Amino acid sequence: MMSTTPISGPAPFSRSTKFNDLPDDIKKTFESIDSHIQGRIQISNELKQRKMGEEAIKGQELIRELHRELLGVSSVIQSDSLFAKDLKAKTEQAVQDTIVATNIVEGFKNPHQSAAYLKNHASFPLEFFTRVTQEMQERLQWFKNTIEQIERKLSASASQSQNTPQAISSTLQTQHAIFVSLAARTAAVDAEVQKVKTLYTQLWRAKTGSMRDPFNELDRGSGGEFGMESLQVK
Template identity: 50%
Template structure:
């Protein structure tokens, strides 16, 4: 085993006389050593120590990693992701309201279509009955039985028309009242301190309402007069065709039906 002398050791091993050329100190340089000592040092096998971790490079890498994450955070903040989520939520709410409105509109349209289908079926039925009544008048021998079967149809038809007119007038009145209430609410909402209307404004409003109701009443009277006119014309024609003196719009009794049947038979015999 090769032993390397250390100049700062307290005790140094004895060296051969041939190699001893003088004392060594800490400041002795390699070139100042004797050739024999140089050769000893040169023959020592150099074993490199494992490379230490490059902490500077590691710190630089960590710093770069942190800076990259910070930059990503800054970019995400710049994109305003929260505002995008709020916009999407607002769009979703608007879509929900639109779907609700569309659903309500579809339901209303379905009800309107059902009502129109019912009215169409009823009008077709009325037209069929009216055609049979006309056939009874034009062909009393073959289809005279229709006049007896549908004797109450005129009364039922015009009564139904009058009821529909009353319902329509009531609906118009309700609509006008709703409009008045809505206008009053809008006026109160837009007025910071709603003032009491002046007597002149109240009088003008009453006059306008009175004029509206009078116009509505006049229109109702016109409709009623037209209905009465049609009833009178139908009664005259019905009496001329049947020879009966009773009112076709009055509820028929068994006695009236019997008299009408006898009158029809007498007319038929006279025609022969």
């Protein structure tokens, strides 16, 4: 560092003094100042080469992209959480239904020992099938809404004067995914219907002692003993 002590006497150099003629301590001071200036210039040149402005813009874009991804992840997590809760509720309901159905079958097999089961759960068949019917109606409504969305999408695409190959491909892929989802859900509904039919058949056969199929038109005939009233306990 340069000394701040006032210098007495004549000045150590003038405008015409050459660098080599300066005292050593003043030479070192000037060399230090020049080195500091050159260092700052070098840093400035390096920053210019790195295009710091573009890096800042890229950083902003990366932050925006990360924010969008975080929103997407948050949405997926919320969707998975709702799905898990729904699955948990359905599993608990299925376990409860199985327990009640088992008790009813046991009541039919051993009416003297387990007659209380039949009395306590006399309304279970109606409640069970009513609940399953409502769930199926909700799914069918979802199917209807989805199909209507597809129709609106097709109508909007048809009304456009120009469609790029990319847009057509994207639309077809989306429609294919929706139809695959519909097919999977339809298969799931059909599987549940088959389970309901099997359970009802078992309950009806246990109650009536008949091996006929209550869902077979040839077995049904014109009698009314296949209805829900045949499972009611007096």
